[in-house]
Amino acid sequence: MRLPYLIACGLLLSGFGASAAPVYKFIDANGVVNYTDRPTPGAQIFVFRDRMVEHLEQQVHLDIHKNGSSTSFIARNDLYAPVEVELRLTGLSNVGGEVPNSVRKVVPARTNLPLMVVTAKQPARPIAFTQQFRYALGDPSRQPQPYAYPLPWVGGPFRVSQGPNGKFSHFGPRSRYAVDIAMPKGTPIVAARAGVVVKIENGQSEGSSEASGNFVRVLHDDGTMGVYLHLMQGSVSVNEGQPVQVGTALGRSGNTGNSTGPHLHFVIQRNTGMALESIPYQFNQPVGNLPNFALSR
Numbered sequence: 001m002r003l004p005y006l007i008a009c010g011l012l013l014s015g016f017g018a019s020a021a022p023v024y025k026f027i028d029a030n031g032v033v034n035y036t037d038r039p040t041p042g043a044q045i046f047v048f049r050d051r052m053v054e055h056l057e058q059q060v061h062l063d064i065h066k067n068g069s070s071t072s073f074i075a076r077n078d079l080y081a082p083v084e085v086e087l088r089l090t091g092l093s094n095v096g097g098e099v100p101n102s103v104r105k106v107v108p109a110r111t112n113l114p115l116m117v118v119t120a121k122q123p124a125r126p127i128a129f130t131q132q133f134r135y136a137l138g139d140p141s142r143q144p145q146p147y148a149y150p151l152p153w154v155g156g157p158f159r160v161s162q163g164p165n166g167k168f169s170h171f172g173p174r175s176r177y178a179v180d181i182a183m184p185k186g187t188p189i190v191a192a193r194a195g196v197v198v199k200i201e202n203g204q205s206e207g208s209s210e211a212s213g214n215f216v217r218v219l220h221d222d223g224t225m226g227v228y229l230h231l232m233q234g235s236v237s238v239n240e241g242q243p244v245q246v247g248t249a250l251g252r253s254g255n256t257g258n259s260t261g262p263h264l265h266f267v268i269q270r271n272t273g274m275a276l277e278s279i280p281y282q283f284n285q286p287v288g289n290l291p292n293f294a295l296s297r
Helices: none
Strands: 024-027 033-036 060-067 070-077 083-093 102-107 111-120 128-137 159-162 179-182 188-190 195-201 214-219 225-231 249-252 263-271 276-278
Touching: 060 083, 060 128, 070 083, 070 102, 070 128, 083 111, 102 111, 195 225, 214 249, 225 249
Parallel strands: none
Antiparallel strands: 024 033, 060 070, 070 111, 083 102, 083 128, 159 179, 179 263, 188 249, 195 214, 214 225, 225 263, 263 276
16 A cells, blocks of 8 residues: 655645655656655655754854953843853863853843853963853743634635644654644735744745745744744745734745645744743634545555
8 A cells, every 4th residue: 555646735744654654755747746655766755854943043142251360151132032041161271269060041132141250260371161052042931821823824714734743744842733734825824923023034945955944933922932834935024023913914825945735834832941842722713624645555
């Protein structure tokens, strides 16, 4: 028995990947992306990675300032959202007094925050150290509040093509409770909850290496974040730092990133302690499910 080829039409494998058999991806003579569980000439094994590249290193920094015999470590957050940071210093040499093994703090949006100051034991000699600096979006002390999400698109009706804990790609911490909605490319995507736009990506083309493709991340007032992924290249219509309300246009659905067909991947995340994880949520109205894909000989 085998699974039929899946032409990229938005049917996103709700039951695909239930076994350990590899999934193969290939592009046919018409330029259509196909997926199958059988080895096919020219096909490559499709590997899902539970990652979302947001390049926070461009907006979260560790600044090190030397002033005489002292060295200060300051976290700089240029994002429109709080960031939890952790600084570890190892290999310390010529440091006076006790220095903590690590410091973890939440840096508010658009601010700088001192983390640590170390002073030379012998001022005439330099301090030696190796720093490790980590960070994660959000404030882990914030607690999600109940909220029923309006549908984050205009048009339809559309169908859930992969729900929470989907075996194809919704099994990692950051996407466990995500929902995929199969829809035509160009469908208007709108904010399902008020908040502030934190991060956007708008330049990814179909087949790009970034797993999430083009996306919009919105910070809500309870510290949770809604993320709208796989949007059409060039369609994102909001800017970082922009407030949005329910129904604000964000962009249009696409097929960018690690996508098996045109769809919207919608997920709610929060910082659980130096890590973003998806959390359960509900829409404010029913959304239909696709039937399991039939097996044929």
